[in-house]
Amino acid sequence: MPQKLSENSDKISYYDFAKLVLLGENLEDKLISPTIDWSEWKDFELPKLPGRTGKIAFSDEQIKFPKSARLNETDKKAIALHSFANHELLAIEMMAAALLIYPHKTEDDVRFKRGILTALKEEQKHLSLYIGRLNQLGYQFGDFPLNDFFWRQMEKLKTPSQYAAVMALTFEAANLDFAQHYARLFREFGDIETAQILEIVLEDEIGHVAFGAHWMKKWREDKTLWQYYMDSLPWPLTPARSKGIGFDPKIHERAMSDQDFIQELKNYDDQFQITKRT
Template sequence: MEIRKFAERILLSESLEEKLTAATEIFTDQQPGKPLQIKEPTRPANLQFAAPRTAPAMPKPSAFVEQEKRALAHHIMANHELQALEVMAYILCAFPDAPADFRLGMCKIMADEQRHTRMHKERASVLGLEFGSLPVNCYIWKKALSYESILDYLAGLPLTFEGRNLDHTLEFEQYFLDAGDQRSAALMKVVYHDEIQHVAFGLHWLRQLKPDHLSDWETYEQHLHWPVRAALSVGDTFNREGRKQTGMSDEFIEQLYQSAQTDVPPNQKPKSLD
């Protein structure tokens, strides 16, 4: 299957089933096409982006004892994963001249995003909430519209949003365990291990594409678009070991930690897992 065809199917299809159907053919990249810019991905009617501040917020950890709140959490995370998938498809269409190995690697990661979306969608359904029955936000997508280069994308999505998931997935695993929901907890652990590989992919390509005179950290910071910033790649806890597994240097990890320490009020500073 041509990479461009795969990306356009995800980006422009009105069918959620089509968006989440994994490719079964070997990918080719002989027709990457011209750069494509769009304001929003095409979605089914029940998953159109809601007006600002109208989608439900993530429940507090203490509320996870309620089944409907756990279902809501999966509903929200399904939309996060779907947005990430759509952003990746957008990047493939917007930057057709990106290195072929990068584009092929993106397709492999997109298969994970499809699987993650299906996992959260199915778990929400088991818990009593069908995906698309509540309004969904567009935060991740809207931030991607500011990406002007592959380095912008790498800093914004793999190293910040997915980087934050190195903390969030473990936090949510514990929330579900505390609520006695073993299946949801196991789902989060699967996503956690995939996110390590996704962040590693982003870091690898940042190193491949950055100017030689800039460090990893300097490149990362220079390609973030406010209000997205380094501190947003850190959750309520700070998982140093997971970040080491991505290939981040000790210096890069410490700079991330310090950015979160100086960005938030003292009572909200992240706790280290080490």
């Protein structure tokens, strides 16, 4: 078990922080937000799974995401919010893992990790907002099955470029479309509070994708960003995963600042069903 913070702790190493977030077993551990000291680094072996017990433990049980037309029903809305919250928690855990497993030798290494920490704290904010909204609807996080799909990709991300390709340019890029789509949908249903949460998430995700694009451009050498992204994306993931419902090239361009990349993404098609569902 990771060491808990004392009530008087005002600063801890990023290593201890990330280890507690990743291996801690409850939501309190996942949502800690102390001041970080960047001086310490140790080797770390990626665990098979993040620490989770009780209601927030992973489940093999599957639950279908509700059809859009039924998201005005309280129970279906709760299932959707629960899914969004789990994605945020998975992102928190993957970001904590990234802080632990990637190099910490140069100034650029530390700058990269500082950016990950900024994104992690925003994901903590998103998780808290989704859980708060769930509670208002009469539900708790953990009331529905929790899957580990995103986490299962983590063992494939051996380098920072693979991490940026998958986390920022794929999963978070897709959430640009998903957040925009569902924010619009909940507004149409008159659920302004849920819509506003999704709009907050959307604005933060634009920054997260931009962060990943910045570092991928820095590392790519003589390749185009698209070539480098394709080379960094581990099988079986494809660029189709970076497009959500109602793919909007304009919002992706706002985040990526690379028109050639967006054109390649727009034209890419491997018959991925998520982008074709309604």
